[in-house]
Amino acid sequence: MSKNIIVIxxxxxxxAATIKIAEAGFHVDLFSMVPVKRSHSVCAQGGINSAxxxxxxxxxxxxxxxxxxxxxxxxADQPLVQDMCYEGPKIIDLLDRMGVPFNRTPEGNLDFRRFxxxxxxxxxxxxxxxxxxxMYALDEQVRRFEADGKVDKYEYWEFLSAIIDDDGICRGVTxxxxxxxxxxxxxxxxxxxxxxxxxxxxxxxTNSVINxxxxxxxVYQQGVNYANGEFIQVHPTSIPGADKLRLIxxxxxxxxxxxxxxxxxxxxxxPTDIPDSERDYFxxxxxxxxxxxxxRDVATREIFDICVNEERGVNGENQVYLDITPERSGQTAEAxxxxxxxxxxxxxxxxxxxxxxxxxxxxxGVHYSxxxxxxxxxxDGGQIKQMTNIPGLFAAGEADFQYHGAxxxxxxxxxxxxxxxxxxxxxMCEWAASHSKEADQAIYDRELKRQNEINERVLGMTSGxxxxxxxxxxxxxxMTRYCTxxxxxxxxxxxxxxxxxxxxxxxxxxxxxxxxxxxxxxxWTRALWDMLxxxxxxxxxxxxxxxxxGAHYKPDFxxxxxxxxxxxxxxxxxxxxxxxxALEAQNKTTYKPLPPKSGEEVAPEFIDYMTRWVEKEKTWNxxxxxxxxxxxxxxxxxxPTAMTVEPPKPRIYK
Amino acid sequence: MASSNGNDSSAQQTVTLRIKxxxxxxxxxxxxxFKVPYERGMNVISALMKIRLNPETAxxxxxxxxxxxxxxxxxxxxxxxxxINGIPRQSCTALIDNLxxxxxxxxxxxxxxxxxxMVDRTPMFESLKRVKAWVPVDGxxxxxxxxxxxxxxxxxxxxxxxCMTCGxxxxxxxxxxxxxxxxxxxxxxxxxLFNAHPTGKNLKGDRxxxxxxxxxxxxxxxxxxCVRVCPKGIPLTDAIAAIGGQVTIxxxxxxLHF
Numbered sequence: 001m002s003k004n005i006i007v008i009x010x011x012x013x014x015x016a017a018t019i020k021i022a023e024a025g026f027h028v029d030l031f032s033m034v035p036v037k038r039s040h041s042v043c044a045q046g047g048i049n050s051a052x053x054x055x056x057x058x059x060x061x062x063x064x065x066x067x068x069x070x071x072x073x074x075x076a077d078q079p080l081v082q083d084m085c086y087e088g089p090k091i092i093d094l095l096d097r098m099g100v101p102f103n104r105t106p107e108g109n110l111d112f113r114r115f116x117x118x119x120x121x122x123x124x125x126x127x128x129x130x131x132x133x134x135m136y137a138l139d140e141q142v143r144r145f146e147a148d149g150k151v152d153k154y155e156y157w158e159f160l161s162a163i164i165d166d167d168g169i170c171r172g173v174t175x176x177x178x179x180x181x182x183x184x185x186x187x188x189x190x191x192x193x194x195x196x197x198x199x200x201x202x203x204x205x206t207n208s209v210i211n212x213x214x215x216x217x218x219v220y221q222q223g224v225n226y227a228n229g230e231f232i233q234v235h236p237t238s239i240p241g242a243d244k245l246r247l248i249x250x251x252x253x254x255x256x257x258x259x260x261x262x263x264x265x266x267x268x269x270x271p272t273d274i275p276d277s278e279r280d281y282f283x284x285x286x287x288x289x290x291x292x293x294x295x296r297d298v299a300t301r302e303i304f305d306i307c308v309n310e311e312r313g314v315n316g317e318n319q320v321y322l323d324i325t326p327e328r329s330g331q332t333a334e335a336x337x338x339x340x341x342x343x344x345x346x347x348x349x350x351x352x353x354x355x356x357x358x359x360x361x362x363x364x365g366v367h368y369s370x371x372x373x374x375x376x377x378x379x380d381g382g383q384i385k386q387m388t389n390i391p392g393l394f395a396a397g398e399a400d401f402q403y404h405g406a407x408x409x410x411x412x413x414x415x416x417x418x419x420x421x422x423x424x425x426x427x428m429c430e431w432a433a434s435h436s437k438e439a440d441q442a443i444y445d446r447e448l449k450r451q452n453e454i455n456e457r458v459l460g461m462t463s464g465x466x467x468x469x470x471x472x473x474x475x476x477x478x479m480t481r482y483c484t485x486x487x488x489x490x491x492x493x494x495x496x497x498x499x500x501x502x503x504x505x506x507x508x509x510x511x512x513x514x515x516x517x518x519x520x521x522x523x524w525t526r527a528l529w530d531m532l533x534x535x536x537x538x539x540x541x542x543x544x545x546x547x548x549x550g551a552h553y554k555p556d557f558x559x560x561x562x563x564x565x566x567x568x569x570x571x572x573x574x575x576x577x578x579x580x581x582a583l584e585a586q587n588k589t590t591y592k593p594l595p596p597k598s599g600e601e602v603a604p605e606f607i608d609y610m611t612r613w614v615e616k617e618k619t620w621n622x623x624x625x626x627x628x629x630x631x632x633x634x635x636x637x638x639x640p641t642a643m644t645v646e647p648p649k650p651r652i653y654k
Numbered sequence: 655m656a657s658s659n660g661n662d663s664s665a666q667q668t669v670t671l672r673i674k675x676x677x678x679x680x681x682x683x684x685x686x687x688f689k690v691p692y693e694r695g696m697n698v699i700s701a702l703m704k705i706r707l708n709p710e711t712a713x714x715x716x717x718x719x720x721x722x723x724x725x726x727x728x729x730x731x732x733x734x735x736x737x738i739n740g741i742p743r744q745s746c747t748a749l750i751d752n753l754x755x756x757x758x759x760x761x762x763x764x765x766x767x768x769x770x771x772m773v774d775r776t777p778m779f780e781s782l783k784r785v786k787a788w789v790p791v792d793g794x795x796x797x798x799x800x801x802x803x804x805x806x807x808x809x810x811x812x813x814x815x816x817c818m819t820c821g822x823x824x825x826x827x828x829x830x831x832x833x834x835x836x837x838x839x840x841x842x843x844x845x846x847l848f849n850a851h852p853t854g855k856n857l858k859g860d861r862x863x864x865x866x867x868x869x870x871x872x873x874x875x876x877x878x879x880c881v882r883v884c885p886k887g888i889p890l891t892d893a894i895a896a897i898g899g900q901v902t903i904x905x906x907x908x909x910l911h912f
Binding site: 019020023034035037038039040041042090093096097098099100101103104105106107108109126127129131132133136137140141143146147179208210242243244246247326338342346349350352411422467469470480512513515516517518519520579580650 | 677678679695696723729733749787788794798812819851853
């Protein structure tokens, strides 16, 4: 029986999987482009969700499930989200036992704070560097297994491809040593990609420079389906920089931070001189119930709307104020420092201003991919949870697609990474144990040869006129302009054409460097091709999805809910569900509006809206599945969402 | 977009960088000078990014793009360490406006160069293994909640737990070099971190054995450079003093066999 298992990526998902696999007595080869301690999970700031209900609010994993499904506009896999939310409290206990320095209450209990898309204090946190602290705890446990010989780390190694045998089963990987360009084939009884998201496709984002999505693209090009790629989260609050967009955590709003612009756009006073009466706290104004803690997609659209459509950004630029000064947030400077130190420090270091003395200036930035590699949501009929459509090849973390639907709630990603890694691990062990037949050496030699040939081809690109980093810069600008907050089909078509042009230009790259050690131009050129392939999947998915759902917003297909004050729309959103049930009961194919039974009087405009909404749900509540086609646009098909936990309802945060 | 504060350099049109380069491990280093267009708010990372868009020296000679290590670009990953105008620090937080030009970039000198500004910091991670820088949990299965910890202790531990293994403290340390056995401040800080944890302290004896041995805490020369260059402001000298005290008690206990 093959006792060796391969994990690619040393972020939270990869480390979580590694620990469980090593604990089960299997050996792990762990690959990472960087020392695993430097993986992108360290960038998560605000916290990790779990309904431990330690504030006496009556929180419960069922409520966490509901918030997550509602926040993701019912595109996430429902039973898995439910399982994740039930595991949440246990995962927090485990992390606590591992020594994560979570913030404490005076009694010494874990402290919790609020995050977007919920009304509960559900987020455990370690200052404002929670991701870093969780990463270190898992990194330390992996180091312990490494010291025991149960884990071998391959750091500064990049994943190149899965090795697939003649039966279509994954038997290992090829990977390249980034320091000397050696390519090797590695045998593994199972392989897990925990390779994060593709934020770098958008040029500047909140992501680390390693988040190209190339690993995901490489297996996509080998036949793994890429699901819901069009759902890209744009975080409402980041600070634009020359090299990247730096995240300003949602926890700032969780601790009382307030988003505003001057009521008078021409107001040139210093922000601290503008009194409350002359400030437009537009999120609080528009969403009295959730206020500044509406989910990210909603907050981002509102900020975008204020700056781009209403042209009311601060100083006429694309920026709004985020005010966490003690006077406005209602917390002492000392408490804010203890709870948000890491993020306050980022602002001070990069912007040279103190957020405790004056409001921050922020704007939305590309942050997270809800979509990713398709993995099975069930253990049934030959399918295995977290396993892709290439048997033996698993995925977990941001690299997979199923936990966040159309929009991820803040502080759910750390949870889904660890949960996904934990879910994959025992299944990988079982798979490796039951597929122990040694694969033919020829399949390893064949793939090794193919990868070396690709390298030779790219190293031969020395006579062109294009610069690999310049093409990437332009790709990022185009993707950001046409495939982020607001999407229009004519723009998306233009963008698809442009990507084809980038592919043509890619062939004319001069890599400027053929040296062996740490040749970043060569490595980038390989990754850039893979980024272009994934970009095509994202753009085609977005083009075909003619609706608005979570992060995917197309004004041409906005159902435009009638204004509440004009219509007397029910505020209890469960009424909508009752309404849908009534529609369902009446006729399965044609929906004639029926008023809800709850007794609330409903305007005809509302009935009309609900009828259109039900129609839209019937058409579009399904996951996009992109299948790679060489030299062409991907094939797109769809998978229906199972509504086994709760039926959908329109998403209202008023 | 968002404006950058700091010194006003809007008059500057170009940024000049002198970079110490090296083609491969063991090869002789050489210097190249670059000029890149100035941009508001730019840092050393974005200057390096501009070089690779058009890899040409200030003299107009075509060259290879500069290799450097980078990750998060917001000073939580520890990747982008280098010497900038002689000071070991993270290049992401090194804002051009605050640096004297020409900006001199060099790789760390205490670690083998892989290429240009990229060095091999593997020994730092190996040291973490030696001091068992972890909490010995029984397993990942559910064992209920952990012990309560006071907010005061959490604040102390959190500070040390921010260590990114970036290597600045070692680069600045006169006692740490390729020839000496000194384990360095970051690992002493990590030993302190885990000795202060209710379960982590179960391995305190093992850690103090290492700290007592060759290259342990006694090799610290008290130059205090580590605490001055630490990008996260970790009170490393406090940890060195505390571990020194723990080692003394440990040694006496060992001597008296209790």
